[in-house]
Amino acid sequence: MRMADFALERYFARWEFTVRHLLCASDVEPYPMADLLGLADAETRSLWETLHLGYSESTGHPLLRREIASLYDTIAPDEVLTFAGAEEAIFCLLNVTLEPGDHAIVTWPGYQSLFEVARATGAEVTLHELHESDGWALDIDRLRRQLTPMTSLIVVNVPHNPTGMLPDRETFDELVTLADDAGARLLVDEVYRGLELDEADRLPAGADASGRAVSLGVMSKAYALAGLRIGWLATHDRELLARAAAFKDYTTICSSAPSEILSIVALRARNQVLARSRRIVAGNIERVDGFFEDWADRFSWVRPRAGSIGFPRLTVPGVTIDDWAADLVEAEGVLLLPASQFGHPGNHFRLGFGRTDLPEALGRLESYATRTLR
Numbered sequence: 001m002r003m004a005d006f007a008l009e010r011y012f013a014r015w016e017f018t019v020r021h022l023l024c025a026s027d028v029e030p031y032p033m034a035d036l037l038g039l040a041d042a043e044t045r046s047l048w049e050t051l052h053l054g055y056s057e058s059t060g061h062p063l064l065r066r067e068i069a070s071l072y073d074t075i076a077p078d079e080v081l082t083f084a085g086a087e088e089a090i091f092c093l094l095n096v097t098l099e100p101g102d103h104a105i106v107t108w109p110g111y112q113s114l115f116e117v118a119r120a121t122g123a124e125v126t127l128h129e130l131h132e133s134d135g136w137a138l139d140i141d142r143l144r145r146q147l148t149p150m151t152s153l154i155v156v157n158v159p160h161n162p163t164g165m166l167p168d169r170e171t172f173d174e175l176v177t178l179a180d181d182a183g184a185r186l187l188v189d190e191v192y193r194g195l196e197l198d199e200a201d202r203l204p205a206g207a208d209a210s211g212r213a214v215s216l217g218v219m220s221k222a223y224a225l226a227g228l229r230i231g232w233l234a235t236h237d238r239e240l241l242a243r244a245a246a247f248k249d250y251t252t253i254c255s256s257a258p259s260e261i262l263s264i265v266a267l268r269a270r271n272q273v274l275a276r277s278r279r280i281v282a283g284n285i286e287r288v289d290g291f292f293e294d295w296a297d298r299f300s301w302v303r304p305r306a307g308s309i310g311f312p313r314l315t316v317p318g319v320t321i322d323d324w325a326a327d328l329v330e331a332e333g334v335l336l337l338p339a340s341q342f343g344h345p346g347n348h349f350r351l352g353f354g355r356t357d358l359p360e361a362l363g364r365l366e367s368y369a370t371r372t373l374r
């Protein structure tokens with residue numbers, strides 16, 4: 001299996017732990033360990049204090065699977081399989097669902113492994129391109145025209161990285177029907193679910209919407225616990241989960257035992273954990289909106305409907321975002337993620353608004369913009 005480098009991860013490997021402000025992070029401000037442990041109930045505190053650091057159950061700790069299942073309306077604990085982050089789940093799932101001769105459709109621009117791993121299986125991959133001029137919306141008619149008799153998988157990421165796009169309910173229902181009618185499996189990457197700016201916009205989970213659809217979830221984004229590296233797949237298709245579990249024997253075998261317990265703590269206290277994330281994001285997006293209002297003649301901004309990231313565009317003629325962002329990080333220690341890291345040709349960049357240092361980071365961005373773009 002040969003895969004191109006994961007461009008975004010290589011970029012982060014260079015910058016993530018050296019810059020002052022990650023103004024392009026996709027996760028929410030990480031939860032402090034002490035605060036998380038403060039949320040433990042009697043059972044989870046005891047699980048934590050008496051934990052033995054052996055191998056854990058390869059399908060996931062039974063209490064963790066139960067908590068994850070309760071995030072869905074119709075999913076049972078044994079319809080959940082845990083992984084080391086969403087990333088491992090993507091790797092295993094695509095490897096057991098696709099093979100040479102298959103055709104997959106994947107939204108783009110997007111999280112690279114969703115199409116890169118798909119391609120590496122030997123399947124043919126068609127990108128479903130999202131456009132700023134359409135508000136980054138899914139185009140169901142175009143998606144229908146992209147189907148072939150060999151289409152076995154449709155991959156969407158909603159809420160979407162990097163644009164913050166979230167389809168309305170009608171479009172989502174059309175998508176589910178289209179996949180079912182075509183006999184294609186739907187993989188819904190829902191790692192930003194729970195971060196809808198208006199909670200009323202939350203979509204049903206893919207796994208609840210169709211018997212063969214698969215939901216991909218993780219502790220990293222809305223739950224602000226990326227360091228736990230706990231992700232999962234949920235689906236009514238138990239045979240598929242069994243194949244993914246067998247594949248996982250060649251990757252990590254089982255999850256990290258301490259991370260499983262900490263995930264149970266967080267999911268039992270999910271109302272508090274999500275409320276904290278939503279509060280951070282809601283405060284920050286107002287500031288970001290204010291910035292783009294003031295700078296409407298230099299940047300375009302499609303306001304995200306969900307998530308902790310957006311995909312604005314620098315519109316100053318003759319200034320390329322790669323150069324501008326490279327100078328910005330040197331001058332101010334503020335990191336943006338240029339669209340080129342997504343293989344996208346536009347002058348866009350990813351901006352993250354999940355971190356608590358956003359006011360200072362935005363202030364530095366603004367002063368640099370004032371010096372260089374006015």
Ligand SMILES: Cc1ncc(COP(=O)(O)O)c(C=O)c1O
Pocket residue numbers: 026084085086087088111157161189191218220226231
């Ligand atoms: C859309 C999407 N899917 C999957 C992942 C992988 O999540 P994790 O790094 O927690 O495994 C990410 C991370 O940025 C993502 O943005």
